[in-house]
Amino acid sequence: MVNLKSGFGAAFSRTAVLAVLLCGCAAGPDFKRPEAPNAKTYAPKAMPDETAKSDVAAGALQKFDPSRNIPYDWWTLFQSPELNSLIERAFKANPTIESAQAALQQAQEYVNAQRGYFYPTVGANFTPSRTKLAGNMGGNSPGVQGNGDIIQTYSNPGGPAPFNAPVYYNFYTAQVNVGYVPDVFGANRRQVESLEAQANFQRYQLEATYITLASNIVAAALQEASLRAQIAATESIVGSNRDALAIMQKQKDLGAISALDVASQESQLAQAELSLISLSKQLDQTRDLIRALAGNRADQDVPETFTLASLHLPEDLPLSLPSKLVEQRPDVRMAEEQMHAASAQYGVAIANRLPQFAITGAWGGNADTIGMMFKTGGGFFNLAANVGQTIFDGGTLKARSKAAQQALVQAGAEYRSTVITAIQNVADTLYAIQYDAKSLAAAARSENAMRLTRDLTKKQYETGYVNYQQLLTSEQNYQQSVIALIQAQTNRFGDTAALYQALGGGWWNRDKMADAGNKGSTGDKQ
Secondary structure (H helix, E strand, O other), rough: HHHHHHHHHHHHHHHHHHHHHHHHOOOOOOOOOOOOOOOOOOOOOOOOOEOOOOOOOOOOOEEEEEOOOOOOOOOHHHHHHHHHHHHHHHHHHHHHHHHHHHHHHHHHHHHHHHHHHOOEEEEEEEEEEEEEEOOOOOOOOOOOOOOOOEEEEEEOOOOOOOOOOOOEEEEEEEEEEEEEEOOOHHHHHHHHHHHHHHHHHHHHHHHHHHHHHHHHHHHHHHHHHHHHHHHHHHHHHHHHEEEEEEHHHHHHHHHOHHHHHHHHHHHHHHHHHHHHHHHHHHHHHHHHHHHHOOOOOOOOOOOOOOOOHOOOOOOOEEOOOOHHHHHEEEEEHHHHHHHHHHHHHHHHHHOOOOOEHHHEEEEEEEEEEHHHHOOOOEEEEEEEEEEEOOOOOOOHHHHHHHHHHHHHHHOOOHHHHHHHHHHHHHHHOOOHHHHHHHHHHHHHHHHHHHHHHHHOOOOHOOOOOOOHHHHHHHHOOOOOOHHHHHHHHHHHHHHHHHHHOOOOOOHHHHHHHHHHHHHHHHHHHH
């Protein structure tokens, strides 16, 4: 038994060593990361490094600093405790985060599963059996004891059996099976490489999910703040129109104006009320969105409310170079990992066209009693190697190889398209920030002029120089300019938040922030 086992083990070891020596370089191209774009700016002409300034809320001058890093919790730069707490809760409760985390874990387990093919497969089985032989067989017939065990064989060629009773006997087989497929041409290595790239894809997808969720919450909070301010201004417009209508009704009763004038004013009031209804609907829908982003039920409100006055406009803005942008944007990194996976799959397709190797072995024993299975004469082993090469398959493997090659070409083109779109996204946002500042300055001038006009008209009304209708018109025009100012302020906040998202959202600083927090916690304890 010992000699048999050691002989099998030595033979298998020599075969395994030989298989390992046969393993050379993996088939197919080795993946190389694409070169980063060498552009220094986001436009043919250099953009200004600072924005316009205006003396109103959210009118601060903003400067772009290429050396400034992007914090992971960039939304805290708006200095809103309500916004911070809402995003922190959403990260824990929103199901899109849980889904992305599960997808990442699944991809990592697929990698672990594929790595298992680098090792031999070992299995064991035990097969007990009991057999009945017919008792009417001629020729050689075994004799049996009373307990059913076979004791000898009688020779009676061509004659009747020396007994007419059936024969029963037991038989036992136990063995260990070993199978190993050496990765001679790297098919499994390429498959693991592909799955690792897919796991990295899911990791960047998780980061993108965090960034998108935070950005959506910031946008929804800004929308709520803007709508609340616009509703307040529109309510003033509605009130002015109601006052005007009441005055005109009295004037009509006195015969000073016609019914047409009253109808015209009723139309203006209805239009203002329609605007108010539309804004109120948008506010309720925005609150619904905020509850959904926070992971709340429809009947579970969030305690936070938002106003423009509670938000601070970040003044020092980061501006990564295009060569750095491809490292920071999760969507670009995802496209890169897709290209990496396609490159590895091309290697798998090439390796499948080459000879396939396999080694199998078994060691065990068998006997009619368990105690005799591994005694002298009961043991057995086998060791086999196999090399197979497809000679004809109708061009299947060749076509799959070409298809994998084209998938790599497609992934490369999609990567370049993603990079172009990412750079365009940043450029659009930079332009938006510049023009937002100019628009806000213009809106501020308009609001200031309309406020002055209203104040002067009010004085003229008090002295009897103009009528009340003219005063109400000046008030309505002023409130319209306030609404335009609110929208300009909202755009400035929104496009500033969009810049942080366009530059990658600072996900690479997540671990640094966690480490700093841990050190801080340790220091507090000490």
